[in-house]
Amino acid sequence: MSKKLIGEIETQNLNICYGKHCIIKNVNIKIPARQLTAIIGPSGCGKTTLLKSFNRLLEIRDDVKISGKILVDGNNILRSGLNVSDIRKKMGLLSQKPYPLPMSIYENVAYGIRIHNHIDSKKLENAVNNCLQEAGIWNEIRDRLHDPASGLSLGQQQRLCLARAIAVQPEVLLCDEPTSALDPISAQQIEKLLLKLKKEYTVVLVTHTLRQAKRVADYVIFLYFGEVIEHGPADKVFNNPKHPRTKAYMQGEIS
Amino acid sequence: MLIKNGSFDKKWLMDKRKIRDLICTKLMLIITIIVSILFFLIFLILLSKSSLILGSESITDLLFSSNWNPSNGNFGYFPVIVGTIIVTGLSLIIAIPISLLSAIFIAEYAPRKIRKILRPFLDVLAGVPSVVFGLCAFLFLVPLVRDFIAPFFGIESTGLCLFTASITLAVMVFPIIISLCVEAFSSIPLELKEASLSVGATKWETVKKVIFRATAPSIISAILLGFGRAFGETIAVNMVVGGIPKVPSSLFAPTETLPSLIASKYGELMSIPKSESALMFGALVLFIVVLIFNLLGLILLRNAKKRWKL
Amino acid sequence: MNKRILEEKIFKILMYVSILIVLGSLFIIISLVVANGATSLSIEMITQTPTGGYYLGKSGGILNAIIGSLFLALPATGLAFIISLGIAIYLQRDFTNPSISSFIRLSLDILWGIPSIIYGVFCLSIMMFLGLGASLLAGIIALTLLEIPIITRSMDESIKMVPNGLKETAYSLGSTKFETAYKVVRKQAMPGILAGVLLGLGRGIGDAASILFTAGFTDNIPTSVFDSTAALPTMIFHLFSSPIPGVRQKAYAAALILLVIVLCISIISRFLLRKSSKFILK
Ligand SMILES: Nc1ncnc2c1ncn2[C@@H]1O[C@H](COP(=O)(O)OP(=O)(O)OP(=O)(O)O)[C@@H](O)[C@H]1O
Numbered sequence: 001m002s003k004k005l006i007g008e009i010e011t012q013n014l015n016i017c018y019g020k021h022c023i024i025k026n027v028n029i030k031i032p033a034r035q036l037t038a039i040i041g042p043s044g045c046g047k048t049t050l051l052k053s054f055n056r057l058l059e060i061r062d063d064v065k066i067s068g069k070i071l072v073d074g075n076n077i078l079r080s081g082l083n084v085s086d087i088r089k090k091m092g093l094l095s096q097k098p099y100p101l102p103m104s105i106y107e108n109v110a111y112g113i114r115i116h117n118h119i120d121s122k123k124l125e126n127a128v129n130n131c132l133q134e135a136g137i138w139n140e141i142r143d144r145l146h147d148p149a150s151g152l153s154l155g156q157q158q159r160l161c162l163a164r165a166i167a168v169q170p171e172v173l174l175c176d177e178p179t180s181a182l183d184p185i186s187a188q189q190i191e192k193l194l195l196k197l198k199k200e201y202t203v204v205l206v207t208h209t210l211r212q213a214k215r216v217a218d219y220v221i222f223l224y225f226g227e228v229i230e231h232g233p234a235d236k237v238f239n240n241p242k243h244p245r246t247k248a249y250m251q252g253e254i255s
Numbered sequence: 256m257l258i259k260n261g262s263f264d265k266k267w268l269m270d271k272r273k274i275r276d277l278i279c280t281k282l283m284l285i286i287t288i289i290v291s292i293l294f295f296l297i298f299l300i301l302l303s304k305s306s307l308i309l310g311s312e313s314i315t316d317l318l319f320s321s322n323w324n325p326s327n328g329n330f331g332y333f334p335v336i337v338g339t340i341i342v343t344g345l346s347l348i349i350a351i352p353i354s355l356l357s358a359i360f361i362a363e364y365a366p367r368k369i370r371k372i373l374r375p376f377l378d379v380l381a382g383v384p385s386v387v388f389g390l391c392a393f394l395f396l397v398p399l400v401r402d403f404i405a406p407f408f409g410i411e412s413t414g415l416c417l418f419t420a421s422i423t424l425a426v427m428v429f430p431i432i433i434s435l436c437v438e439a440f441s442s443i444p445l446e447l448k449e450a451s452l453s454v455g456a457t458k459w460e461t462v463k464k465v466i467f468r469a470t471a472p473s474i475i476s477a478i479l480l481g482f483g484r485a486f487g488e489t490i491a492v493n494m495v496v497g498g499i500p501k502v503p504s505s506l507f508a509p510t511e512t513l514p515s516l517i518a519s520k521y522g523e524l525m526s527i528p529k530s531e532s533a534l535m536f537g538a539l540v541l542f543i544v545v546l547i548f549n550l551l552g553l554i555l556l557r558n559a560k561k562r563w564k565l
Numbered sequence: 566m567n568k569r570i571l572e573e574k575i576f577k578i579l580m581y582v583s584i585l586i587v588l589g590s591l592f593i594i595i596s597l598v599v600a601n602g603a604t605s606l607s608i609e610m611i612t613q614t615p616t617g618g619y620y621l622g623k624s625g626g627i628l629n630a631i632i633g634s635l636f637l638a639l640p641a642t643g644l645a646f647i648i649s650l651g652i653a654i655y656l657q658r659d660f661t662n663p664s665i666s667s668f669i670r671l672s673l674d675i676l677w678g679i680p681s682i683i684y685g686v687f688c689l690s691i692m693m694f695l696g697l698g699a700s701l702l703a704g705i706i707a708l709t710l711l712e713i714p715i716i717t718r719s720m721d722e723s724i725k726m727v728p729n730g731l732k733e734t735a736y737s738l739g740s741t742k743f744e745t746a747y748k749v750v751r752k753q754a755m756p757g758i759l760a761g762v763l764l765g766l767g768r769g770i771g772d773a774a775s776i777l778f779t780a781g782f783t784d785n786i787p788t789s790v791f792d793s794t795a796a797l798p799t800m801i802f803h804l805f806s807s808p809i810p811g812v813r814q815k816a817y818a819a820a821l822i823l824l825v826i827v828l829c830i831s832i833i834s835r836f837l838l839r840k841s842s843k844f845i846l847k
Pocket residue numbers: 018021023042043044045046047048049050061208
């Protein structure tokens with residue numbers, strides 16, 4: 001497989017139900033590799049659910065049923081018998097609120113690396129520092145690497161979570177409204193980082209703010225009550241929406 | 256007039272409410288103070304009651320002499336203290352891993368249905384009175400140890416021994432540690448687990464490195480409560496430990512613990528002042544150890560909390 | 566890579582083993598008590614008091630112990646409930662500052678850990694000091710002291726869970742501190758409080774060590790608080806200590822009665838919990 005393809009996600013007839021309640025209905029989309037894809041849609045339409053199905057995180061909840069196919073680089077990750085932790089390693093997650101692990105800043109980033117590789121402490125330190133630099137937080141925390149991560153500000157915590165995610169060298173970054181809990185400046189920092197990171201990773205961004213999607217997205221998926229109403233390159237969807245519902249959403253009539 | 260009357264009523268009502276508020280608040284304060292000085296009171300009474308024996312015998316003799324012979328006035332607590340420590344320690348060594356693993360299973364691995372079924376079972380186990388534990392240990396464990404386990408190790412035993420007592424205590428401690436830990440584990444936000452899982456950690460790695468860490472303070476206090484239960488357990492131990500104040504020579508030898516000693520000897524010795532005082536000294540030792548362990552636990556908890564700002 | 570999965574598998578097996586041990590011990594306990602107790606259980610056991618020579622195998626029952634247990638545990642739980650409720654409400658942030666409440670919580674934790682035999686010895690000392698001996702009253706006091714930390718702890722925990730917003734709402738409607746606490750507690754923390762009380766009751770009715778010396782032992786049903794009284798746990802302990810096998814059998818029957826009572830308490834508490842948690846804000 002050519003290198004260009006790494007990190008492409010495709011869903012085929014994807015259905016997700018909580019108990020009897022079906023949240024995602026027959027979704028067929030293709031998320032292009034190494035681009036920033038925004039998933040937009042009104043609250044409660046299933047954005048988070050869709051996103052978390054991509055790294056099989058839904059399974060840890062009770063009562064979730066998933067059917068259909070999710071192909072990552074052509075392999076169906078829903079197949080049974082796969083090593084789930086390998087799949088999750090490929091898909092970094094950035095959640096709505098930052099959740100630093102109950103460890104020091106350094107250990108937070110080293111956590112994933114230690115799990116997957118056996119490397120000596122010198123190399124580990126380098127790797128951790130690189131990730132912190134890449135996440136744009138190194139300068140702020142270089143003297144307190146070994147303090148508890150929960151002492152950081154929310155914006156810093158979110159960037160730390162980003163560093164933690166890229167430390168295991170994923171192919172895809174799944175971001176679930178990563179800026180909604182942050183102040184405008186921290187939000188901007190995260191946004192910039194995502195724009196930078198999309199050169200190396202496929203970025204899937206769930207967002208509530210249309211303006212953010214317009215600013216950063218290359219590709220847009222509009223989700224409405226669990227169904228994909230429209231998807232396509234950003235300029236097409238934003239400037240020339242085909243579906244009346246999409247139009248209505250763009251004009252703020254449904255939210 | 257009407258309006259005035261109404262406002263008077265209202266004012267009177269307000270005052271009544273305020274007074275009631277004041278009375279109740281003060282009453283609660285008084286009760287709280289009394290209860291929180293209760294342990295000073297207990298300490299003082301035990302101390303004054305044991306002053307007689309402390310006056311006539313040196314404290315090192317009492318604590319470190321092995322000569323226990325009340326009829327001759329010899330009260331060496333050493334064997335009983337050793338017995339208490341070994342019985343409690345062994346029971347916790349058995350109970351802690353089993354309880355933690357069970358709690359992890361219930362909170363993280365079991366499907367919701369099974370979790371729902373298991374909960375009431377734990378409550379029932381927690382509610383079984385200690386005298387019933389003792390009875391069952393006597394019926395089931397004692398013959399088992401006497402006829403199978405001890406002979407397996409080539410030791411002759413009546414079954415009334417250190418090992419039986421420890422197992423009994425461990426079973427009594429299970430529900431305490433398990434239910435507190437299950438509560439702690441399930442209070443962890445799902446997102447924290449997701450954070451660990453999404454960097455590719457397995458469930459067990461998440462449990463080991465994240466969940467145990469995040470709940471360390473709760474685990475510590477659960478273990479402390481379990482320790483308290485095991486350390487102070489009287490009746491169940493009394494029924495199966497053998498009741499011989501001797502440093503046990505093997506796992507299957509009879510021994511005696513402090514609470515059990517007090518329970519079986521107090522009735523018979525309370526009429527002789529010196530003996531009663533000696534038993535009160537035993538109670539005092541028990542009390543002080545509980546106190547020390549609680550304070551140690553507190554320090555441990557503080558450190559764990561401070562370390563990761565939980 | 567394989568090592569990680571293997572480790573998980575091994576620990577999963579250990580978990581299964583652990584939970585089996587825990588459930589197995591419960592199963593053994595219940596089946597032992599039921600199997601041994603049912604054979605020697607009879608109507609006269611729960612309707613008669615011991616006659617002379619009961620402890621030598623003659624006829625009679627243990628009605629005195631059943632009544633005694635109720636006379637001991639019910640008032641003790643009532644007293645402990647009132648006192649604990651006061652403490653638990655007082656512990657909330659609205660009434661005390663955190664350093665005092667954490668001191669009180671520490672002392673409660675220490676009291677929780679104090680062996681029940683010490684409460685027994687302590688109460689008897691006080692009673693003797695007052696010129697009274699072993700009596701129903703002394704037993705009630707010992708059990709109350711034993712139950713206070715248990716009940717308070719679980720009340721405190723459930724009141725702590727009450728969301729702050731709810732209290733603020735009550736305050737902003739003009740309620741006083743106590744009214745707020747009382748109303749909020751009544752509505753929101755009720756299940757936890759009930760559970761705590763029943764936990765205390767279960768503990769009180771089953772504890773032998775604290776009443777071993779304080780309540781004394783007699784064959785009669787107590788008629789005043791200064792009479793001494795038998796109780797189920799102490800009765801079991803005495804019957805068990807008998808060298809006569811037939812009498813020992815009766816200990817198992819008494820244990821069955823005690824276990825049934827404790828089970829009923831546990832079932833009732835579960836039922837009440839479910840019923841009262843319907844109106845809880847999550
Ligand atoms: N564990 C669950 N059990 C049952 N239903 C759930 C569960 N989690 C989510 N839902 C339901 O699924 C639907 C979609 O939820 P989801 O979180 O995916 O929406 P969302 O688009 O991310 O919303 P938001 O924009 O508010 O984050 C909601 O209606 C929600 O009520």
